[in-house]
Amino acid sequence: MSVRSAIPFDRLSAQGNVFCVVGASTLSRPIESIDVIRWAGMSKFRDERPRVGPKRLFDQLLVIDPAGSSHEHHTVRIYNADGSAAEQCGNGVRALAFWLKRRGLDTSLPLRPPAGPVEIVTIADDATRVDHAHVSVRLPGVQSHQRQSLWGETDATAAMSVSLGNPHLVLHWPHPPRLDECIDVGQRLQHHPSFCHGVNVGLAHPAKDAVHLRVYERGVGPTQACGSGACAAATAMADWGLKRAPVTLNQPGGSLVVDWSGEALAAPHLELTGAVEWIEQGQFQP
Numbered sequence: 001m002s003v004r005s006a007i008p009f010d011r012l013s014a015q016g017n018v019f020c021v022v023g024a025s026t027l028s029r030p031i032e033s034i035d036v037i038r039w040a041g042m043s044k045f046r047d048e049r050p051r052v053g054p055k056r057l058f059d060q061l062l063v064i065d066p067a068g069s070s071h072e073h074h075t076v077r078i079y080n081a082d083g084s085a086a087e088q089c090g091n092g093v094r095a096l097a098f099w100l101k102r103r104g105l106d107t108s109l110p111l112r113p114p115a116g117p118v119e120i121v122t123i124a125d126d127a128t129r130v131d132h133a134h135v136s137v138r139l140p141g142v143q144s145h146q147r148q149s150l151w152g153e154t155d156a157t158a159a160m161s162v163s164l165g166n167p168h169l170v171l172h173w174p175h176p177p178r179l180d181e182c183i184d185v186g187q188r189l190q191h192h193p194s195f196c197h198g199v200n201v202g203l204a205h206p207a208k209d210a211v212h213l214r215v216y217e218r219g220v221g222p223t224q225a226c227g228s229g230a231c232a233a234a235t236a237m238a239d240w241g242l243k244r245a246p247v248t249l250n251q252p253g254g255s256l257v258v259d260w261s262g263e264a265l266a267a268p269h270l271e272l273t274g275a276v277e278w279i280e281q282g283q284f285q286p
Contacts, residue, residue, distance in 0.1 A: 006283035010099055011058065013277045014091035014135075016224025016253025020058040020282075021099045024065035024075070028286065033083025036061050039284050040081040056081050059220045062092050066105050073112040074100065080219030084198075088115035088165040090227020090272045091256075094135040097123055098276040101133070115165020116140040121271060136273040139228070140165060142235055142265050148194075154185050156203075160236040164270075167199045167218070168232035172240065176212040177203035179222060179252075186216020200226065204233040210248040210255070211237055224253030231258050231270045238264035 007027065009020040020039070040056045058081060065075040076096060078086040093111050097120040100107050110117040119138040126132035141164075148159040148169070156171035169189060173181075186201040198218040205212040215229035216222050234247035235258075246259035256274040260267035 006285055008281065008283050010102075010281055011279040012095040012098065013253075013279055014095050014225060014227065015251060015256065015274055017060075017091040017226060018056075018058050018224075018279075019060050019062050019089075019092050019095045020284075021062045021064060021096060022284075024063055024077075027063070031061075031063065031077075031079065033079075035284075036079045036081070036083040042284075059217065059223055060086065060089055060092050062089070062096055064096055064099070064111075066100070067109050071109075073110045073117060074105075076111050076113040078113055080217070081221075082219040084219040085114075086166055086219065088113055088139070088228050090137070090139060090164075090229075090231055091225060091274070092227070093118045093139070094137050094227065094272065094274065095276050097135050097137060098133050098278065102278065111137075113165075115143075119269075131278040133276050134273070135276045136271060138269045138271050139231060141260070141267045141269055142232075145235075145239070145265050153188075155181075158240060160239065161194070161199070162232040162236055162265075164228045164231055166228055167195055167197065168202060168229055169195070169199045170202045170204055170233050170236040172236075172242075173203040173205045173212075176205050176207070177214040179214065182214040182216050182222050186222065190216060190218055200229050200232070202226070202229045202233050204237065204249075206237055206242045210250045211243065213249045213251050215251070225251040225256065225274075227256065227272050227274075230256045231272060234258035235260075235264040235267075235270070 061079040063077040121136040124134040144163045158172035162168045201216040215226035230249040237243040259271040
């Protein structure tokens with residue numbers, strides 16, 4: 001009887017948005033949803049970092065197949081904590097950029113999640129800590145968008161659906177959103193009939209110098225931060241005439257900056273910048 005080897009992972013955080021990164025070469029079989037659910041619920045590696053949702057090992061599991069000599073990109077697969085697949089993850093690709101650099105792998109090649117190629121722009125090391133970096137990536141721009149009629153039984157004053165390869169619903173919130181509001185609205189709208197594959201729900205309030213944002217992530221729940229959700233909120237705010245690039249978005253876990261050239265919803269690329277922290281290494285049991 002063959003014995004399957006443990007699967008090593010690296011755990012990283014981007015504004016409290018937590019990821020486990022696995023190299024594809026370490027897998028002896030395809031990952032199944034039940035694997036992801038079981039691994040996300042592991043207690044051994046849980047830490048005391050602040051969380052806005054359920055405690056779990058990760059929000060997303062990232063599987064990367066680093067480019068070999070005959071490839072032109074690093075292939076990426078993304079799994080939410082509930083085992084579902086995701087098309088894009090803005091903070092996740094920033095974490096992957098730092099993972100590549102820590103391993104001495106090629107950061108000049110793009111990352112390739114299902115939503116399209118992501119260019120690594122800069123990885124600026126922290127002068128005081130080797131496990132921190134400031135990472136900027138260039139994501140594909142908005143693929144589609146639609147202003148929505150006001151969503152009943154919420155306090156939103158405007159709404160827009162924005163696709164970045166993964167679906168988002170941005171709600172213009174009349175005040176800085178609270179956690180209980182994010183949970184209530186997110187749970188009710190994430191599986192709205194208008195979104196056949198579910199939706200990430202973002203409550204966004206424009207203040208003088210930044211946008212206050214909370215995101216209820218599809219397949220995850222309320223999170224400390226969401227990179228693609230920040231991009232969706234920034235472009236919606238620009239279209240509503242409330243913000244201009246670059247836009248700072250304050251989330252429970254910290255701040256991100258989204259920048260672009262030209263008209264927000266028509267820009268071919270969105271640049272996402274923020275800090276990334278390497279937390280620890282561990283092993284999944286197959």
